[in-house]
Amino acid sequence: MSVLTVDELVQHFPIAGSKSVVRAVNGVSFSLDKGETLALVGESGSGKTTIGRCVLGLIEPTDGRIEYNGMALGGSRTIRSPELRGKLQLVFQEPAESLNPRMRVFEQIDEPLRALKVARADREKKVRQAARRVGLAEALLERYPAEISMGLQQRVGVARAMISDPEIVVLDEPTSALDPTARAEIIDLLIRIQREQGTAYLFISHDLSAVRHISHRIAVLYLGKIVEQGPSAKLFAQPSHPYSVALLSSVLLPNPRIRAGGRIRLAGEIPSPINLPPACYLAGRCPMVIDPCREKMPPVETVGEHHSVRCYRHAEVAALDKDFDSFGRFQAEADRILGAGIPASGTV
Numbered sequence: 001m002s003v004l005t006v007d008e009l010v011q012h013f014p015i016a017g018s019k020s021v022v023r024a025v026n027g028v029s030f031s032l033d034k035g036e037t038l039a040l041v042g043e044s045g046s047g048k049t050t051i052g053r054c055v056l057g058l059i060e061p062t063d064g065r066i067e068y069n070g071m072a073l074g075g076s077r078t079i080r081s082p083e084l085r086g087k088l089q090l091v092f093q094e095p096a097e098s099l100n101p102r103m104r105v106f107e108q109i110d111e112p113l114r115a116l117k118v119a120r121a122d123r124e125k126k127v128r129q130a131a132r133r134v135g136l137a138e139a140l141l142e143r144y145p146a147e148i149s150m151g152l153q154q155r156v157g158v159a160r161a162m163i164s165d166p167e168i169v170v171l172d173e174p175t176s177a178l179d180p181t182a183r184a185e186i187i188d189l190l191i192r193i194q195r196e197q198g199t200a201y202l203f204i205s206h207d208l209s210a211v212r213h214i215s216h217r218i219a220v221l222y223l224g225k226i227v228e229q230g231p232s233a234k235l236f237a238q239p240s241h242p243y244s245v246a247l248l249s250s251v252l253l254p255n256p257r258i259r260a261g262g263r264i265r266l267a268g269e270i271p272s273p274i275n276l277p278p279a280c281y282l283a284g285r286c287p288m289v290i291d292p293c294r295e296k297m298p299p300v301e302t303v304g305e306h307h308s309v310r311c312y313r314h315a316e317v318a319a320l321d322k323d324f325d326s327f328g329r330f331q332a333e334a335d336r337i338l339g340a341g342i343p344a345s346g347t348v
């Protein structure tokens, strides 16, 4: 059964002094099962963080429905409400954002338990257990965040998020501030904890190798719409939307234009989220564009088990990667049209 169901979520932000709005999320639907990881991928500004914030109830959606175990979220039901406290958690990109510089590691991990009014003696035991579980030595519990490495700080962040035994954790770029070794360690840690606790993750990341490693399913976002959604292995092996190909092929194919690290924006005409066309949002950048793409938003079509896509030409796109040559040609064409920004280093 789904622990989380998001149905036609819309989030528009008002612009001060204007009647226009920023259309950050434009009708997003997905569900998340117990113990499952769904990755949200897409370029900067595609709405990933906004979706995460809506799920946690940190912002009130403009429209749509979010259900946690069949119960509507929103209004007073948020990450902070007593009813849900501890059941929904989050881990941020920068450990420093979630940790209080003036609190020792012990108190940081303990804080969610204090909020839940767990008895002091139990808390002490649980904090030590949680620290062990994430590989933090006892001695570190007395330190302040600034006295330990970023990798260890993020372990504190994970211990703190997991100590209340949450059902859903939103991980918003949890590894992007870390070096490659610490990154891999955190991903492995998250996978292990998920297996032990059955936690469901909404995993937001630009790091496609991490996405590939940790996620069961992937939703590809473009300008606040899911263009393709499906099992992780299937999406990497046979993406059916041109945007997914452009995005995910960066880890499939060697690309001479490697730009290691950092964030890279795809070049080309990205429509403004203030003024989106009533057509396919990718039409202006797509190497496979045909007239209908410019006229009407393609409907969601099911193309396999738990696999859906919004593209009139999905069958042709899916067929491309069976033949390495044509896939390579597509890549070259996509590169040419989308600009030189498709990275091969595994970050988007």
Ligand SMILES: Nc1ncnc2c1ncn2[C@@H]1O[C@H](COP(=O)(O)OP(=O)(O)OP(=O)(O)O)[C@@H](O)[C@H]1O
Binding pocket: 013, 014, 022, 023, 024, 042, 043, 044, 045, 046, 047, 048, 049, 050, 051, 273
């Ligand atoms: N509070 C806000 N007010 C106005 N616009 C916002 C607000 N928060 C986000 N936006 C806009 O909504 C869109 C989606 O932003 P969001 O932060 O969700 O993207 P993202 O996919 O998380 O990007 P990144 O990969 O850079 O973190 C962007 O156009 C952004 O400028």
Ligand SMILES: [Mg+2]
Binding pocket: 048, 049, 050
């Ligand atoms: Mg973000």
